[in-house]
Amino acid sequence: MESFATNFAVTLLALGFVIALAWVCLHLLRTRLQPRAAPGRADDALRFVRALPVGTKERVVIVEHGGARWLLGVTAGGISTIAHWPAAVPADTVSERPPVGGEGH
Incomplete structure (x- = not known):
């Protein structure tokens, strides 16, 4: 039987991976969906x-x-x-x- 510390460490690693993946997805969505002005038409x-x-x-x-x-x-x-x-x-x-x-x- 695995120890509590091992299970806890695996859970923390999985949580860190999910948070990092969510941050990357949100960052990509923000940069892709943000309106961009054409050159010379900033307004x-x-x-x-x-x-x-x-x-x-x-x-x-x-x-x-x-x-x-x-x-x-x-x-x-x-x-x-x-x-x-x-x-x-x-x-x-x-x-x-x-x-x-x-x-x-």
Whole structure:
């Protein structure tokens, strides 16, 4: 008959193996399922900005996608758009225009 110490050691080894296997599986799942941005499109992901509860199950949420911001109303029955702010145009793509009303006034 095997001793208690031997059985305990085998059980601990098996437990350590199962924990290590679970950690490896979770690590692989996290890296494989995480959304990746295409080169040059780092802002393509949906980003949570802020939420404000307005009731027990209702919230007003601000999210950002592609530089544009959306104000959403979230309820138990659905999601509705309250407001939308388009993405800001980068300064280097804006053409120089003379001031409105002419020059030299």
